[in-house]
Amino acid sequence: MDPSVLEATRLWTLAVPTVSAFVTSLVREFQERDDVLQETAVAVLESFGRYDPAQSFVGWAIGIARNQVRLHFRRKSRERIAFDSDAVDALARAFVDQTPHDPRLDRLAGCVEALDSRSKELCRLRYEQDLKPASIGERLGVAANAVAKALQRVRDRLRECVERKGMEAGA
Known part of the structure; x- marks a missing residue:
């Protein structure tokens, strides 16, 4: 697309x-x-x-x-x-x-940028191309469950990063 x-x-x-x-x-x-x-x-x-x-x-x-x-x-x-x-x-x-600007979006963008290339690729496939874990697994040659777990770990890292940056900024 x-x-x-x-x-x-x-x-x-x-x-x-x-x-x-x-x-x-x-x-x-x-x-x-x-x-x-x-x-x-x-x-x-x-x-x-x-x-x-x-x-x-x-x-x-x-x-x-x-x-x-x-x-x-x-x-x-x-x-x-x-x-x-x-x-x-x-x-x-x-x-x-x-319309307020949510500073968490800026923090999230920075956190996504800091991800390793594999995690960024998973995010791109899931959230930009809107592929389901099964489709991502087919593309990458891994099981859908492995993709789902990897995406959960990426989301956890991103949430922790956004929260940490928020605390550092005093938000």
Whole structure:
């Protein structure tokens, strides 16, 4: 699979709760809300090449969701629009401003970087390519149970590393 698609999917998965809350705050009907969220996901993936990694992905995705909400209300113009464009913009800014950056993610990235190459490869296969232990075992020529145990040991090391770095940082 294309690495940019994997990265877009990973970032989208992390952003979905906030983007969904934003869309939910504007679109009341469940089915319509689900449609807007799906249209947003498609637009995010189609537009990912224009995303600037120096900026907040959540903020960028909320900008796309804001446009999708506007399109939704335009299509429903036969009904009364609940929010005007300025209100939608203000709400989008509020959601972006409220999205906290979790320092544990930075610590986790450092911990993953410090892993040996085999452990990194296991993580890549499991979490980037979303392979199950049985599939990883087939690729590497080891039993699925051995892969599952190795992944558990890697997760334990990562958790300990993140906790240690947090204590060192005084968090």
